[in-house]
Amino acid sequence: MIPDNLPHRIWQELARATQDRHHDWRTPVLATVGVDQCPNARTVVLRQARESVGELTFFTDGRSPKVAELQAQPQAMLVFWSARLRWQLRVSARFEVLTCGPEVDAAWARVGQSAAACDYLTAQPPGQPWAEGELGPTPAGTGAHHLAVVLARVQAMDWLALGLDGQHRRARIEGQAVTLLTP
């Protein structure tokens, strides 16, 4: 009924999503508590999935609102849906934002060579009001990049598999412990 070694199967798919641009799990939704205590959610790109330490990683601009939100309330969620697998995964995690150090240097060594580099070099922080007439290419800042690495330390996962026959399966996963749930 439940796939053998479900936690490992899930981590395998997460790792695949970091390599395969077409994997549905490459672009989860990150749901946070806003600084105004209201919910907030947005898409991010999954960059790393490390089963051995139970960590997921994405990159962002260290000046973006989500960073302030995660610093104020590090408890947040990533939600994944794969139409191919027919699996939804809701990941509860504690998040840490790294704005300097070896992880950020390694990430910038990768991203800095790519077309995405300009995303992290803008003079203006993301989410600022932009007056009409100023619309156009974002001026690149002359200073340092603003790439931040966000680590999600996974605490629990809620896995839901939609059956074609209407037989859905659901489980809660904490480490290697799998608890079957009613869908």
Ligand SMILES: Cc1cc2nc3c(=O)[nH]c(=O)nc-3n(C[C@H](O)[C@H](O)[C@H](O)COP(=O)(O)O)c2cc1C
């Ligand atoms: C497909 C897709 C992938 C995205 N990936 C990222 C990402 O990896 N990191 C990121 O900061 N924003 C990413 N964004 C933009 C965010 O969804 C969001 O609009 C932006 O980061 C501002 O979010 P905030 O105001 O909550 O900080 C992506 C958007 C889309 C549509």
